Amino acid sequence: MMRAVxxxxxxxxxxGAAPLAPAKVIASVAKGLVQVEFHLxxxxxxxxxxxxxxxxRSTGPRFNTLADIIAxxxxxxxCGYLVGADRxxxxxxxxxxxxxxxxxxxxxxxxTTAKVEAHFRDQWALVLTLDAPLKGAVPLRFAPKGSEPPVxxxxxxxxxxxxxxxxxxFGGQFLETPDGRGHRITENQGIAVAADGRALGxxxxxxxxxxxxWKGDPLRWSRFTSAxxxxxxxxxxxxxxxxxxxxxxxxxxPKSTPASQNAGRFRGRGGDDGEDDTSTExxxxxxxxxxxxxxxxxxxxxxxTARLERITxxxxxxxxxxxxxxxxxRDLGVLVAEIDxxxxxxxxxxxxxxxxxxGRLLLRADVDxxxxxxxxxxxxxxxxxxxxxxxxxAYPELSDTEVKDAFLFTPEGxxxxxPIIRRxxxxxxxxxxxxxxLTTARQLFAAVQALPGTADPANVPVAEADExxxxxxxxxxxxxxxxxxxxxxxxxxxxxxxxxxxxxFVHADSPAARAGIKPGMVLLRLRSPLQPxxxxxxxxxDFARAQGFPWERLDEIRDQFFERIPTPxxxxxxxxxxxxxxxxxxxxxxxxxxxxxRLVTKEFTVEPGxxxxxxxxxxxxxxxxxxxxxxxxxxxxxxxxxAGEPGVVVxxxxxxGRASVGGVKPFELVTHVNxxxxxxxxxxxxxxxxxxELKLTIKRMSKGRIVTIKALAGEKRD
Numbered sequence: 001m002m003r004a005v006x007x008x009x010x011x012x013x014x015x016g017a018a019p020l021a022p023a024k025v026i027a028s029v030a031k032g033l034v035q036v037e038f039h040l041x042x043x044x045x046x047x048x049x050x051x052x053x054x055x056x057r058s059t060g061p062r063f064n065t066l067a068d069i070i071a072x073x074x075x076x077x078x079c080g081y082l083v084g085a086d087r088x089x090x091x092x093x094x095x096x097x098x099x100x101x102x103x104x105x106x107x108x109x110x111x112t113t114a115k116v117e118a119h120f121r122d123q124w125a126l127v128l129t130l131d132a133p134l135k136g137a138v139p140l141r142f143a144p145k146g147s148e149p150p151v152x153x154x155x156x157x158x159x160x161x162x163x164x165x166x167x168x169x170f171g172g173q174f175l176e177t178p179d180g181r182g183h184r185i186t187e188n189q190g191i192a193v194a195a196d197g198r199a200l201g202x203x204x205x206x207x208x209x210x211x212x213x214w215k216g217d218p219l220r221w222s223r224f225t226s227a228x229x230x231x232x233x234x235x236x237x238x239x240x241x242x243x244x245x246x247x248x249x250x251x252x253x254p255k256s257t258p259a260s261q262n263a264g265r266f267r268g269r270g271g272d273d274g275e276d277d278t279s280t281e282x283x284x285x286x287x288x289x290x291x292x293x294x295x296x297x298x299x300x301x302x303x304x305t306a307r308l309e310r311i312t313x314x315x316x317x318x319x320x321x322x323x324x325x326x327x328x329x330r331d332l333g334v335l336v337a338e339i340d341x342x343x344x345x346x347x348x349x350x351x352x353x354x355x356x357x358x359g360r361l362l363l364r365a366d367v368d369x370x371x372x373x374x375x376x377x378x379x380x381x382x383x384x385x386x387x388x389x390x391x392x393x394a395y396p397e398l399s400d401t402e403v404k405d406a407f408l409f410t411p412e413g414x415x416x417x418x419p420i421i422r423r424x425x426x427x428x429x430x431x432x433x434x435x436x437x438l439t440t441a442r443q444l445f446a447a448v449q450a451l452p453g454t455a456d457p458a459n460v461p462v463a464e465a466d467e468x469x470x471x472x473x474x475x476x477x478x479x480x481x482x483x484x485x486x487x488x489x490x491x492x493x494x495x496x497x498x499x500x501x502x503x504x505f506v507h508a509d510s511p512a513a514r515a516g517i518k519p520g521m522v523l524l525r526l527r528s529p530l531q532p533x534x535x536x537x538x539x540x541x542d543f544a545r546a547q548g549f550p551w552e553r554l555d556e557i558r559d560q561f562f563e564r565i566p567t568p569x570x571x572x573x574x575x576x577x578x579x580x581x582x583x584x585x586x587x588x589x590x591x592x593x594x595x596x597x598r599l600v601t602k603e604f605t606v607e608p609g610x611x612x613x614x615x616x617x618x619x620x621x622x623x624x625x626x627x628x629x630x631x632x633x634x635x636x637x638x639x640x641x642x643a644g645e646p647g648v649v650v651x652x653x654x655x656x657g658r659a660s661v662g663g664v665k666p667f668e669l670v671t672h673v674n675x676x677x678x679x680x681x682x683x684x685x686x687x688x689x690x691x692x693e694l695k696l697t698i699k700r701m702s703k704g705r706i707v708t709i710k711a712l713a714g715e716k717r718d
Contacts, residue, residue: 019151019195022167028197029154030165031107032082032140036090036114036128037075039101040066048099049400051091051384052076066095066400079155080105081191081202081218082139086130089202089218091189092119094399096366096379105130107137118223121411123214124189124359124382125204127223140191143198145215150200155190167193175207177355183207205359224361224411232411233378236363239413243347244367245315246374247286247296247323249335251307252464254278277304283369284335286313287418287444288346292338294323295444299333299421300459302582303468308461311337328459329447330530331390332439333421336448349441350414354386354396362416363409381408387437390422395437403438415441458584465617470573471580472609473591474510477501477523479539490522490594499536500524501576507633515602522594528583535579545570551701554665559655562666569638572612580606618651619681621688624709625657626650628670628684639669639701646677647699648684662709664698671704672697 020028040048047067069076080090088105103114105128114128150170156163170192172185186208192200192215201215208214224232254277284298294313305328312320323337364381367374384399396417398406408417420439447454462469478501480490485497494500501523506512526535549568557565583589583606593600611617616629628648631641635649647669653660664670670678673687674695688694696707 020197022152025152025193025197026154026165026167029140029191029193029199031136031138032191032199033154033156033165034080034082034088034105034107034134034137035156035163036078036080036088037104037106038078038093038095039075039104040070040095040099041101042067042070043098046099048095050095050099051093051399066099075104077158079157079189080128082107082134082137083202083218084139085133087117087139087219088114088128088130089125089204090128091204092124092126092361092380092382094364094379094381096377098377103128105134107134110135110137116226118225119229119361119380120204120218121222121224121361122359123202123204123218123221124206125202125218127219140199142215142217143194143200145212148194148200150192151195152193153186153188153190153203154193155188183209207358229380232363236365236409236413237376237378239345239347240365240367240376240407242315243288243345244365244407245286245288245313246369246372247284247294247298247337248310248312248314248320249282249284249296249298249300249308250310250312251280251282251304252309252467253280254307277301283371285367285369286337287415288341288344289445289448290346290348292341293326293448294337294339295448296335296337297333297418297420298335299423300328300335302456302459305335305459306462306467311335313337313339325461327451327455329423330454330456330459331423332444332447333423334444334447336451347415347441348413349445350410350416351442352410352416354383354394354417354440357383357396357416358386359383361411363411363413365407365409366405367407368405381406383408389437393440393443395439397438404436406438408438417441418444420444456584457586458582466608466615468573468612468615469581469608470577470612470615471583471585471606472507472510472572472577473517473523473580473604474507474512474609475503475517475523476505476507477503477537477539477576479541480522488522488594489597490524493524493594493599494522499538501537501539505637511604511607515604517593517602520595521600524592524594526580526583526589526591528587528589530583530587538575540575542570549667554700555663557665559653559660562653562655565666567613568667569613569634571614572609572634573614577609613649613651617681619685620652621659621685624659624688624694625654626659626664627652628681630681631669641669645671646679647671648678648681658709662696662707664696664707664709665700669699670696671699 047065050066052066066076076093078091080088083089104111105114112130112132112134114130116126117129118127120126152167152170154167156165168188172187175183175185186203186206189204192203194200202218203214282298284296287295289295308325311323311325313323314320321339323339326336326338328335359382362381364379366377381398383396385397387395387397389395404419406419409415417438417440419436421436480494480497480500480502482497484502485491485494485500490500491497503517503519503521503523505519506517523537525537544566585606585608587606589604589606591602591604593602611632612634613629613632616632618627618629620627629651631647631649636643641647650664650666650668650670653664653666670684672678673684676687678684678687692710694709696709698705698707
């Protein structure tokens with residue numbers, strides 16, 4: 001009883017004592033402050049990445065990357081806290097050991113080297129073991145845990161070129177999460193001190209426990225020793241070899257024509273993930289999910305997925321094993337496939353909200369593919385912040401920018417986040433575009449489990465004959481100008497002619513014709529339940545074709561330049577038809593028109609259009625050096641040629657070939673072979689096969705002629 005009274009009296013006297021001046025508070029812990037220097041290096045040509053420890057009040061040099069620090073020939077500096085004769089607690093820079101040349105700890109002019117002993121699990125810090133004691137340094141002594149509140153944080157940073165000790169007020173914002181947990185936001189790491197200068201504990205996270213769980217000796221915190229952590233990484237490496245593997249996507253070669261090259265300016269030459277749209281093979285990472293499904297991290301565009309022929313998974317067998325296409329996710333750059341996974345260990349999703357993992361230790365696998373070569377490095381990571389993205393989804397953020405290959409796992413091995421491209425469902429909007437984000441596993445797993453509701457119906461493999469199919473409304477349009485917009489009283493609806501299309505022609509028996517659309521109306525925009533932002537009609541003036549095709553000068557062009565000649569007829573694929581196609585066949589949408597000053601809305605279903613020039617059946621005669629295509633609606637309209645009249649269109653002439661020597665030119669019609677009518681490419685193939693001499697009836701617009709060519713037998717379809 002007497003002991004309790006004395007303790008109460010002592011605590012009253014201490015509480016009533018005048019607080020020490022800041023200089024005296026700093027002096028009471030100054031000998032426990034040390035400087036930690038991480039000397040960095042490049043490895044295998046790779047620049048280091050990790051934490052750029054920069055105090056917000058520091059006036060030292062600012063760096064964008066750790067490579068900048070190496071270029072400046074300086075170490076990465078941070079404050080350390082001597083907690084034992086040979087123990088230092090410091091910020092965890094989250095740098096892979098392969099990038100660390102050495103660790104030096106100094107106090108003044110006295111230095112020693114150190115090595116990592118342990119990483120704290122719930123505090124953004126590590127423990128260093130000194131190779132030799134620091135002469136003159138005094139370990140910090142922490143007061144027993146109690147109710148006494150801290151009044152300040154003592155640390156140091158570079159100020160005006162000097163390492164300056166500083167005392168900052170303890171405090172900051174107080175946050176309460178929806179489940180009632182509170183957090184104190186602290187701007188700086190450092191020693192939490194009482195008014196009398198006693199060290200109460202170390203604050204190493206920006207979110208500190210309001211119940212003061214950080215108080216007392218930090219060596220009592222939960223941690224993984226270097227050996228324990230290495231074992232965790234080894235287990236993760238084994239798991240990822242089995243369940244995070246290379247997947248090869250094999251495609252048909254794209255059908256390239258002048259029209260497709262012109263249309264390419266609307267969709268770009270690269271895929272959503274920066275890969276070439278024209279490649280026939282692509283390697284991507286596959287993530288093994290429960291239920292025998294694989295999430296292939298490849299953001300393919302619909303026109304690329306349309307050519308997909310095979311999916312091969314490589315996870316041990318050199319020849320690989322086949323997988324079956326299931327779907328492309330609508331919102332995420334992920335292709336879902338199925339495979340026999342008997343005996344395999346799929347990843348489990350960590351459902352923890354990223355905000356609840358701020359500053360906590362996570363396992364990190366940097367897995368990259370360079371062709372068929374898979375490289376992987378394993379170390380640690382800590383979430384530095386959380387951004388709010390589409391539909392208020394939470395995306396964890398690291399302090400470094402190198403996240404394109406980063407997979408995050410909990411210490412128990414559950415998958416928390418991975419790099420996935422977020423698809424832009426409104427690709428035409430200003431400032432839009434694809435972005436690669438650390439996407440939580442719970443978001444990916446939920447999307448896969450919700451299939452087919454989360455699938456993109458327009459992003460699927462199709463037969464070769466349907467590869468270039470396009471949706472159509474059945475109208476031809478010209479872009480508005482300021483003058484046309486004002487003449488049609490649609491300036492307020494089209495930003496004075498910057499959007500909208502004036503309908504100049506409506507094809508018979510088309511969706512537009514059935515809906516009563518007629519020339520002279522203005523199409524403003526499309527609205528789809530799949531896209532929150534309306535699709536504004538954006539057309540580009542085709543200045544090259546506006547000048548007219550130089551039919552009369554076609555004979556002057558050398559055959560080596562034929563490939564550079566654009567088609568006389570405009571391409572069917574435009575930004576408008578591409579956007580319509582990407583909605584997916586069978587999808588519903590609303591179109592808004594202006595008709596004689598009135599706003600008119602029509603409901604439509606996305607329908608595939610008739611075969612067009614790019615998608616037309618074709619035949620290549622190797623011996624003649626000629627490729628022909630069947631006449632399609634767009635070519636017949638340009639040539640004003642009714643259906644039922646014979647003819648196939650010349651789409652390619654091989655330089656130096658027999659057809660070129662005979663004088664056949666691109667985009668002319670072959671109507672007869674040896675006076676027999678040619679109604680299809682099959683007719684052309686049959687009529688030209690096995691004949692020594694051929695007489696081709698050629699038509700160039702309204703002019704006709706006969707071309708005689710000596711041919712060889714043995715023709716074949718390409």
